[in-house]
Amino acid sequence: MKGAEMDVIEQVKAQGERVTLPRRLVIEALGQAHDHLTISALQRHIQAEHPDQPMSDTTIYRVLQWLKAIGLVSQTDMGQAGTVYALIDRPQHHHLICLNCGGTITIDDAVFEALRATLSAQYHFMPRIDHMAIYGTCERCADGDNS
Ligand SMILES: [Zn+2]
Ligand SMILES: [Zn+2]
Known part of the structure; x- marks a missing residue:
């Protein structure tokens, strides 16, 4: 191994x-x-x-x-x-997933830094954001181009 x-x-x-x-x-x-x-x-x-x-x-x-x-x-x-x-793995990564076309975008862990800081400061809570999938609509689908 x-x-x-x-x-x-x-x-x-x-x-x-x-x-x-x-x-x-x-x-x-x-x-x-x-x-x-x-x-x-x-x-x-x-x-x-x-x-x-x-x-x-x-x-x-x-x-x-x-x-x-x-x-x-x-x-x-x-x-x-x-x-x-x-x-x-380190550094960690996360995904954006389009509910319309199923397309995925890999995003950097840095986008969660502000959320971690806020949760820690306001709620004294340390979240374990290992590997997130966030659902939504991608740019292409939001533009109405479904081809
Ligand atoms: Zn992943
Ligand atoms: Zn899409």
């Missing part, structure tokens, strides 16, 4: 958590994909890499919820693309 998944496994161990085989396979798949994956895409990936280790979607879901709880994986509802999971 190399790269992102190795860092995540080190972080898991540093938190005193056990790295069981299902946990390792899910982290490995997320790290190698370099992308957001749905549970079924993750399942296909693990199946292809480890045909001898079949994993149910329930098991994968449980591992993902655990990784999310300890702050290493983000879970994002991407609309038509489904609910996706990804290792939380």
